Amino acid sequence: MKNRLKVLRAERDWTQADLANALAVSRQTANAIEKGKFDPSLPLAIKIARLFNLTVEEIFIVDVD
Amino acid sequence: MNEIKHNELHCSQQKTGVKHLAIWTLAWVLSTAFLRFGAEYIWDYQLAYSAIALMTHLAIGIMMILVNVKHLANLDELQRKVTMDALGITLGVGLIAGIAYEQLEDIKLITFEPEINHLIMLMAVTYIISIVFGNRKYQ
Numbered sequence: 001m002k003n004r005l006k007v008l009r010a011e012r013d014w015t016q017a018d019l020a021n022a023l024a025v026s027r028q029t030a031n032a033i034e035k036g037k038f039d040p041s042l043p044l045a046i047k048i049a050r051l052f053n054l055t056v057e058e059i060f061i062v063d064v065d
Numbered sequence: 066m067n068e069i070k071h072n073e074l075h076c077s078q079q080k081t082g083v084k085h086l087a088i089w090t091l092a093w094v095l096s097t098a099f100l101r102f103g104a105e106y107i108w109d110y111q112l113a114y115s116a117i118a119l120m121t122h123l124a125i126g127i128m129m130i131l132v133n134v135k136h137l138a139n140l141d142e143l144q145r146k147v148t149m150d151a152l153g154i155t156l157g158v159g160l161i162a163g164i165a166y167e168q169l170e171d172i173k174l175i176t177f178e179p180e181i182n183h184l185i186m187l188m189a190v191t192y193i194i195s196i197v198f199g200n201r202k203y204q
Binding site for chain 1: 141144146202204
C-alpha cells in the first residue's frame with residue numbers, strides 16, 4: 001500500500017521523529033509506514049488521517065494488483 | 066505537545082516494561098538453578114524444601130509470563146508484529162526440532178539422551194535471529 005506521508009510530513013516541516021511522537025509509535029514504525037513496508041492498522045490509519053485533517057483514502061493508496 | 070508527552074510516557078512505560086521483564090527473567094533463571102542445585106547441595110533432596118522451591122520457581126515463572134504479556138501490550142503495532150512473528154517462528158522451530166531431536170535416540174541416530182537444555186538454547190538463538198531479521202525487514 002502506497003501513501004503520501006512523506007509529502008504531507010515535508011509540507012509541515014516535520015521530521016520522522018515528530019511524526020512518530022504525534023502518533024505515539026516508535027520512529028522505526030513511522031519510517032516503515034512512510035516507506036510502505038508496513039501497513040498500519042485501521043485505528044492507526046485513522047489517527048494519521050486525523051493528524052493531517054484528511055481522510056484515510058487521501059493518504060493511503062491501495063495497490064489494485 | 067500533549068501527544069509528545071504521551072509518547073514520552075509511552076517510551077518510559079516500554080523501558081520500565083523491558084526492565085521488569087529482565088528482572089523477572091533473571092529471577093526465573095536463578096530460581097531454576099536454585100531448584101536444581103539447592104536440592105543437591107543445600108537441602109539434600111528433602112521433600113518439603115524441594116516442594117517449596119518448586120512452587121516458588123513456578124510462581125516466578127507465572128510472574129515472568131504476566132510481565133511478558135504486559136510488555137507485549139505496551140509495544141506499538143510494528144514492534145508487536147516483529148515480536149509475535151519471532152515468537153511464532155520460535156514456537157514452530159521448538160516443536161519441530163524438539164520432536165525430531167527426541168526421536169533421534171529412539172531411532173539410534175544418536176547414542177546420548179536428548180537434553181531439554183539443547184532445545185532451550187536452540188529456541189533462544191531462533192528467537193534472537195528472528196527479532197534481528199524482523200527488525201531489519203522494516204528498517
